[in-house]
Amino acid sequence: MNDLLNSLLAVASIPLDPGRRLFWVFILSALVLASVTVSLQQRGFKPGAQLAALFNRRYWFNRSTSVDYSLLTLNTGLRGLLLVPLFGSHLAGTIGVGSWLQSTFGDAPALALSPLTIAVAYTITFFIAEDLSRFGLHFAMHRNPLLWRIHRTHHSATTLTPITVHRVHPVEMGLYYLRGLLVFSVVSGSFVYLFRGQVSGLDILGVDLLGFLFNALGANLRHSPIFLSFGPLERLFISPAQHQLHHSSAAEHRDINFGTCLALWDRLAGSWRPGRREGALEFGLSATEHPSAIVDVDKAIGHPGPIPERV
Ligand SMILES: [Zn+2]
C-alpha cells in the first residue's frame, strides 16, 4: 500500500521535474505549438473547437490510454523501488567512471580550455551520445524478435497522448534506464577525469541544454494526433509527424524513423521517411501483428473492463 502511494506521489511530481518530458513548461509549449499547427492546417484560429478537442473525454480516457496510465504508475514505482537502489544513481556512476579512469591511466594530460569551451563540448558530446544510443536501442527493439515482443507494448497504443511515452514494457523501461545510466556515467565521468581541477563534477552534471530545447520544442507532440512536420528541417531533426508515422499501423510505415532528435542515424540506416501523409493515420500494431501484446498487458495490469475505443 505504501509502495503504491509512493508510486503515485512520484507520478504526481513528474510535471515538476525539468529533466522529464512531462515537465509543465514542456506541456505548455506543446499546447501552444499544437494550437499554432492546427490553426495553420485549418487556416483559421478556432479557440472553441480547439478547446473542445483538447478536453475531449474520449481522447484522454479510453481502452488504449488506460494502459498508458497503468504503465506510467507501474514503471515509475519500479524505477524508484528497484532500479535506482539496484544500479545506483547517475552521480555514483559518474564518480565510478572518473575514479576508474584515474586509477587505470593516471593523471589526465593537462588541457587548458575555458570553462565555457568545456561546457559546450560536454553538452554536444552528451547530446550526441544520448541520441545515438537511443537510436541504437530502438533499432534493436524492432529488429530483434525477442526485444520486439517487449517493444510492441509501446506500439500497441491506438491513441497517442503525451503519456504514451511512458507506455513501455517494464523490461524496456529497465533497458532504457541502464542505457541512460551508462551514457551519462561514461560521458560525465570522462569529462570530470579530463578536466579535473578546472571543472568540478557538479558544474557539468545536469547540463543538458540541447535535450531541454528538444523537449521545449514540441517533443510532447510526438505522441499526439497533431501532425507537426518540420518541412525541409526533417532532414536534420525528427519531427512529431515522423514519429507518428513510426506508430502508424500501415504496412508501408513499418520500421521507419527510429530516431529521437537527430535524423542522421535514420538516414545512415536507410530508415528515414519525411513526415508526409496521404490520408488519416491509424496508430497501433499492423494487421499482420498478433494482438496478444495488448491482451497480455491488459491482463497483467488488471484492465478495469470495457472502455470506449478511441475516437
Ligand atoms: Zn518503435
Ligand SMILES: [Zn+2]
Ligand atoms: Zn513512440
